[in-house]
Amino acid sequence: MSLPPDLSGRLRGILGTRLSETAADRGHHAQSESFHRSPAPDAVAWPESAEEVAVILRACNEARVPVIAWGTGTSLEGHALPVQGGLSLDLSRMDKVLEVRPEDMQASVQPGVTREALNTELRATGLFFPVDPGANASLGGMAATRASGTTAVRYGTMRDNVLALQVVLADGRIIRTGTRAAKSSAGYDLTGLFVGSEGTLGVITELTLRLHGQPEEVAAAVCAFDSLDHAVECVSATIQSGIPMARIEFVDAASARAFNLHSGSSLPEQPHLMIEFHGSPNAVREDAARFGDIAAEFGARGFDWATTAEDRARLWRMRHGAYHACLALRPGASGLITDVCVPMSHLPAAVHAAAEDIAAEGLIGPILGHVGDGNFHSLLLVDPASPDEIAAAKRIATRMAERALAVGGTISGEHGIGIGKRGLMAAQHGEGWQLMGQIKAALDPRGILNPGKLVPDRN
Numbered sequence: 001m002s003l004p005p006d007l008s009g010r011l012r013g014i015l016g017t018r019l020s021e022t023a024a025d026r027g028h029h030a031q032s033e034s035f036h037r038s039p040a041p042d043a044v045a046w047p048e049s050a051e052e053v054a055v056i057l058r059a060c061n062e063a064r065v066p067v068i069a070w071g072t073g074t075s076l077e078g079h080a081l082p083v084q085g086g087l088s089l090d091l092s093r094m095d096k097v098l099e100v101r102p103e104d105m106q107a108s109v110q111p112g113v114t115r116e117a118l119n120t121e122l123r124a125t126g127l128f129f130p131v132d133p134g135a136n137a138s139l140g141g142m143a144a145t146r147a148s149g150t151t152a153v154r155y156g157t158m159r160d161n162v163l164a165l166q167v168v169l170a171d172g173r174i175i176r177t178g179t180r181a182a183k184s185s186a187g188y189d190l191t192g193l194f195v196g197s198e199g200t201l202g203v204i205t206e207l208t209l210r211l212h213g214q215p216e217e218v219a220a221a222v223c224a225f226d227s228l229d230h231a232v233e234c235v236s237a238t239i240q241s242g243i244p245m246a247r248i249e250f251v252d253a254a255s256a257r258a259f260n261l262h263s264g265s266s267l268p269e270q271p272h273l274m275i276e277f278h279g280s281p282n283a284v285r286e287d288a289a290r291f292g293d294i295a296a297e298f299g300a301r302g303f304d305w306a307t308t309a310e311d312r313a314r315l316w317r318m319r320h321g322a323y324h325a326c327l328a329l330r331p332g333a334s335g336l337i338t339d340v341c342v343p344m345s346h347l348p349a350a351v352h353a354a355a356e357d358i359a360a361e362g363l364i365g366p367i368l369g370h371v372g373d374g375n376f377h378s379l380l381l382v383d384p385a386s387p388d389e390i391a392a393a394k395r396i397a398t399r400m401a402e403r404a405l406a407v408g409g410t411i412s413g414e415h416g417i418g419i420g421k422r423g424l425m426a427a428q429h430g431e432g433w434q435l436m437g438q439i440k441a442a443l444d445p446r447g448i449l450n451p452g453k454l455v456p457d458r459n
Helices: 005-018 023-028 050-063 115-125 139-144 190-194 228-241 253-263 281-297 309-320 322-327 344-361 387-406 422-429 431-443
Strands: 043-045 067-070 087-090 097-101 106-109 162-168 174-178 203-210 217-224 245-251 272-279 301-306 334-341 367-369 375-382
Touching (some): 005 043, 023 043, 050 067, 050 087, 050 162, 050 174, 050 203, 067 139, 067 203, 115 139, 162 190, 174 190, 217 281, 217 309, 228 272, 228 281, 245 253, 245 309, 253 309, 253 322, 272 281, 272 309, 309 322, 322 375, 334 387, 344 367, 344 375, 387 422, 422 431
Parallel strands (some): 043 087, 067 087
Antiparallel strands (some): 097 106, 162 174, 217 272, 245 272, 245 367
């Protein structure tokens, strides 16, 4: 496949060498860290401004050619894969921190800025951007997928930390949503509409983000439990006690084994909690002591405190590397990774049931997650050449989602929908899913923006 000649010539006149139709560039944009695969796009474009994005979208809309926004390719449900071909719009060159306003605790950035790059820029200000999905993802992609991560239990998700956006619509119009004010009651929440829309409603070209003060004191630790149930029950008890955790992460025995093999750690091959506290020195000490008392009630042992910044970085680097570490448990396997989120009262039962399902299907499937807000993941390791194993993994993922819905939870707490969970949207939203399709049709009547994702197919 290739772009229509007229469109190709028009785009090349705008972008020059920043439009590519080579097999290598196209192939790079047909894969990600996702289990899912798709055909390659017909071409790749690297815009450098909102105005260029607007011209590109206007031209593609007139030609009815799909446009798929691309950040860093770290999404896990195939969000940015060009399932219908078209143009991959790579926003990595729009990577400027436009303005930092320390007095307002805000920053304005282009979508290609990564979370690590922003926090490097903020070091001298005493502020930081807390949303941490693990991967060094682009902030535009994080907003488009409504990302969260290890710190969401204290600082919230992208939904809570995006104040305003600049967005280019399918017909090339450039709009701004939200304000720099702390709150507003003026009209529809368009910012909230675009955050989590997965590139199906518009292309984000600028973000205004809420920043937070760097904590005066930080303490982190890891501790082991005799059983999965005890570890997860400890999480529920900790949250109910009101201890202000900055992070509280769960990893099961298989994950601990993967960490040992991958990073040379020496964790007991048992379920663990990884925890972190932020605040004043006195508050951190008190919170840590209270947590220690609760954990002891559930049989926690082997507290290993990360007392230096280097030790803490090593601990969280190990947690963030879980995807690749767990893949090494079965060399040559592919990882079908899924996540759900449930009310905290249902978390222990949901994790226990998922573990039983994995064992019953005979798969390796480490369970871990940001359990401080009821969100957990499983990385199901399958032979990519085995239809039976792939079918078993999909059965497990579907049952996890169905159990989450049965207790008032969601089919995805942070990975989003993309390709992988689109078939479950009707079960969660009912007629609301059709309404999403109507909103999509109103903003993108020709259906060029990331087709085949998130919303129902058009009749």
